[in-house]
Amino acid sequence: MARLLELEPTVHQALARELAANLQQWNLNLWELTRRYEAWLYESLATVLASLSRSEEQFFTAILEDARRAFARIVESFQRRLSERVGRVLGIQLSKPAYETAIEPPPPPQIFIGNVFTHHLDLLWFLIPMTVFGGLIKQHLQKKLPDAVEKSLARLATQWAETLNHGIERIADESQSVMTAEIATLEALLLRPLSEISDINDLLATTQELQGNVLHQQSLGI
Numbered sequence: 231m232a233r234l235l236e237l238e239p240t241v242h243q244a245l246a247r248e249l250a251a252n253l254q255q256w257n258l259n260l261w262e263l264t265r266r267y268e269a270w271l272y273e274s275l276a277t278v279l280a281s282l283s284r285s286e287e288q289f290f291t292a293i294l295e296d297a298r299r300a301f302a303r304i305v306e307s308f309q310r311r312l313s314e315r316v317g318r319v320l321g322i323q324l325s326k327p328a329y330e331t332a333i334e335p336p337p338p339p340q341i342f343i344g345n346v347f348t349h350h351l352d353l354l355w356f357l358i359p360m361t362v363f364g365g366l367i368k369q370h371l372q373k374k375l376p377d378a379v380e381k382s383l384a385r386l387a388t389q390w391a392e393t394l395n396h397g398i399e400r401i402a403d404e405s406q407s408v409m410t411a412e413i414a415t416l417e418a419l420l421l422r423p424l425s426e427i428s429d430i431n432d433l434l435a436t437t438q439e440l441q442g443n444v445l446h447q448q449s450l451g452i
Contacts, residue, residue, distance in 0.1 A: 235383055241278055242379045248274065249375060253368045260367060264346050267371050272341055275382050279339035283386070290336045290390060297398045298331055301405040308409050316416065331404050334397055337389045342381040346374060 249270070256266055 235387055237282065238380055238383050241282075241383065242376055245274055245278070245379065246372065246375055249372060253371065263367065263371075267346060268343055271375070271378055272343055275341045275343075275378065276339070279341065279382060279386055283336055283339055287336055290394070291333050293394055294333045294397045294401070297401050298333065301331075301401050305405050305408050309412060312412055312416070331401050334393070337393050339382070339386045340389065342378060342385055344374075344378060344381070346371065 252270060256263055258266060
């Protein structure tokens, strides 16, 4: 999802300004500063990514809606051709099962923080005077920010791509189920003795019942 990754510079710049202002006020030892930074980074990324998800949700759902309409046209075309051929051969009109599928919203974002220090340097906070090393430590925290932003956006983009793929596959499977039910209904109808059906209304009612049974069995995985 390149659309999300393109927003990385904007997100990073906004958070970098906020972090710089916070670091000027955080006069803490190394352990406390690390925990404060981690909490701020998580909350900030969660807020930004949640806002992005809301603002970009229309783009996300539009892709699934396009897929739904495309498969709906395929199903409707199949139903129309099948109904026309059955009408010519048997002189009846098959009822069309309703084709409905839901559009799922995008997933909530997963936040990436990672380790602030490779070797857990913060555990040795009592050996590291911040009056001497505070400037270097704060520069290190600022350098960690771009990586956290990049990986969080990449994770969100991956989540969206996977959800879109699964959503399109689900729509395709549901479309195929409807068409398979049509064929199974017709096969079951042709196997019934004509003596069981008194008139054309009974025939149509039987067709609808068979279609409903087939779709119900498919939903149960039978």
